[in-house]
Amino acid sequence: MNFNFLSPVSDLVLAHNELLSQQTLGKKIKIHSKQHGIPELDQVHLAIVGVLENRNDVNYIGEEFSLDEIRKSLYSLFPGNWHKTIADLGDINKGETVEDTYFALKTTINILVQKNIIPIVIGGSQDLTYANYRAYDALAPMVNIVNVDSKFDLGDSAKPIKNDSFVGKIILDKPYNLFNYATIGYQTYFNSQEEIDLMDKLYFESYRLGQVSKDITLVEPVLRDANIVSIDLNSVKASEVSDRQKTSPNGLDGKEICAISRYAGISNKVSSIGIYEYKPSRDDTVTSMLVAQMIWYFIEGVNFRVKDDDFLNDESYQKFITLVEDQELVFYKSIKTQRWWIEIPFLSEINNKLKRHTLLPCMHQDYLDACNNKLPERWYKAFQKNCI
Incomplete structure (x- = not known):
């Protein structure tokens, strides 16, 4: 399998993993390391892929970031009564251009989905969702995307793609594969009236933060119908995350974002998920642990999938x-x-x-x-x- 794009999990994370209890997740998953290379993917059901790309973030000022803290948090958790095998394939580094990174991510997701492996993408900026979507060009005639976000990210599709305008590109770029787009947890004051009207005109779905917080079960059918789930960490309220991650006093809380992740996991249709806009900071443990728990709940959901949509019997x-x-x-x-x-x-x-x-x-x-x-x-x- 051609996974040349992937660099191994860092020695720092692997050293940390050595100190963990034998029962933790870090001891149960197959890890891409310098020493052993990329693990065999036979019998693997879920694969974690980091993407260290954030150059299309509208606020990008040249900073680098790492996903080590998320991995340390995730590895330290204890798995549930699971029967699915998980691999951590390491990271896709920044390409020469952002398009190179998109190509690497698109290719990686395409290979994994064809092998019936669900990619769990942990990323930089959310425009990577565009590359995730393009991975389905040869896989499915029509695709449903759910975006957990405070904004619609429609933007101006005439301008170059950014993390706040990638959905416009998804809608307007050929081939046209998008059937439904749904936003969960949007906050009206972050979206122009024109964008709100456009969502209605296109018959796309949008669920306001208030609706979702009042009854989280509202979003289960939406996620049951999704192929791709993209989660923007900026949809989480400031009190739940570390310093650099804070964007709004209002947003989803930790329990709600984990419930959404679990619904995505339970869905028989969801074949890839991405968690984006992660910004490490010195007091990082809260955000990295939240992302780790979101991944944990998604994996938990996948383990509890039930084939219940066969209506032939x-x-x-x-x-x-x-x-x-x-x-x-x-x-x-x-x-x-x-x-x-x-x-x-x-x-x-x-x-x-x-x-x-x-x-x-x-x-x-x-x-x-x-x-x-x-x-x-x-x-x-x-x-x-x-x-x-």
């Missing part, structure tokens, strides 16, 4: 039909997990028994709303997107 689900404004809505509920889906009608005319239903993950509440003659918003947006 009548005994595995219950079907509910309700009428809203002359529109017949068909809901499915998994008997195994109690999770809900709603059918998108645009494919219902295709009489192909072998074709999997085009189903949109939803909540029990959506069914209750439909029974009260209220159209679920997620269904409406997906329906509209397919009428365009």
Whole structure:
């Protein structure tokens, strides 16, 4: 396998790992080291990849950074009752140009996803999500992205890509593979009214911080439908992170960001995740431990994945039909997990028994709303997107 882009985990981290208890995660994972090289990837289910690229950060002033503290924190945690094998493949260093780094990340993710290995990218600036997205060009015809962020990051796509404008590039650059884009935890005052209107016009989904904090379960169906999850650490409130990481007094708290990570892990569809905008500082232990715990919860979620969306077997689900404004809505509920889906009608005319239903993950509440003659918003947006 061509992983020439990857440099090994630092000796400092490996020395720290030697001192840990035999039961810790650091002793259970396969690590890319100078001494032993890149580990064998047979039987590996998840792979950690660091990316030391931050030159497209709008505030970039030439600083370097390292992910050593995150690794030390992660390695020191104890795994749950897990059966998935994890590898730490080390870091992708800055390329000659940012495009070189994008190419290295795109290639690495593409290889891993093809091998059914989920990449967990720990990065510098969030524009790396663009490279993650491009890795799917040859993998999937349509891609759903969820961005956990206080901003939409649409930006001006006519200008060069930056960490606050990469979504504009994803939407407008060919090939057009983006089906749905959802932002979790956005804060209105950080986004222009034009961007908020554009999100609506494109029938993309956005969940305000207040909505998410009030009921975190709202975001589970959104993450269940995502292929790529991108988390901006600036979505976390200042009191939860180290000095250089502080951006806003409001934001998601530690429990909420870990719950979101776990939902992403449980999703059968999520095949890559990235945690971005990490800025180490001298009092770094809080942020590095938070990122380590987010990764821990994601891995925990992956270990608890349940194949519950195979609706070919009548005994595995219950079907509910309700009428809203002359529109017949068909809901499915998994008997195994109690999770809900709603059918998108645009494919219902295709009489192909072998074709999997085009189903949109939803909540029990959506069914209750439909029974009260209220159209679920997620269904409406997906329906509209397919009428365009």
